[in-house]
Amino acid sequence: MGDMDHWNRFPRPAGIGPWPESYLRDLEDFFRTEDTRPPGLDIYEDVFQTPLFFPLQRKRELEKAVKYVRTRMEPNVVMEIGADKGAGFYHWCKCFLAVEKAIALEVRGCPYANLFEEHFGGSIDFLWCEASSTAKKTIESVKTFLGSDTIDVLFIDGDKNKTREDFEAYAPMMTKGGVVMIHDIKDDPPGVTFDALVGQYPSERIIDMSENDEAVERAASGIPADTSYEGWLRYWAGRSSGVGILRL
Secondary structure: OOOOHHHHOOOOOOOOOOHHHHHHHHHHHHHOHHHHHOOOOOOHHHHHHHHOOOOOOOOOOOOOOHHHHHHOOOOOOEEEEEOOOOOOHHHHHHOOOOOOOOEEEOHHHHHHHHHHHHOOOOOOOEEEEEEOOOHHHHHHHHHHHHHHOOOOEEEEEEOOHHHHHHHHHHHHHHEEEEEEEEOOOOOOHHHHHHHHHOOOOOOOOOOEOHHHHHHHHHHHOOOOOOOHHHHHHHHHOOOOOOOEEOOO
């Protein structure tokens, strides 16, 4: 199967359209073997081998982001805005052993909620918000769920035009010294938002284009994509990348 054929199995950009049935089947297939994956790793390689569940993030950037957090804290509360297919959110729940609360915001809904509850529910309390991250009701729901707790790690990957609004809405709920990650900083407006905040907080950029370069080289050599994830890398050709980190 060629690289575009792989990607065309999941043709919709993040945040657009309903979930295809094949994606839901892929979710179920993945979680059937969940007990074989030990918690606490820096990256879960087999997530990137799935036909449709793979995260819309570069694997090496995600691994570096996890390591960044791990060397500075063991988060108890994690949150993702724009949880999309759930594979990035899976890493926040699986990689960090001390997580007790996890919040996923995704306007299309979270069809993986029951599977996450089944496999993580004994140790993690979840909040699933299927509405705009900047809606007053959503913000109040997050506050109520947190109670006296604060957010240790916040990953912002929702509506790109609302990146600054997302930051301003949830930064007051962050732990002192907590980590905010803004995805897609190589693109605007996330990049503009991150650049505007850099002078206010300790910051770091994670940009690793090596996987993209390798995928492009393979494509130029006429080698078919091995996975849907590689097809996605070829399709985006360097866009949708870069993680900006802020320490609050």
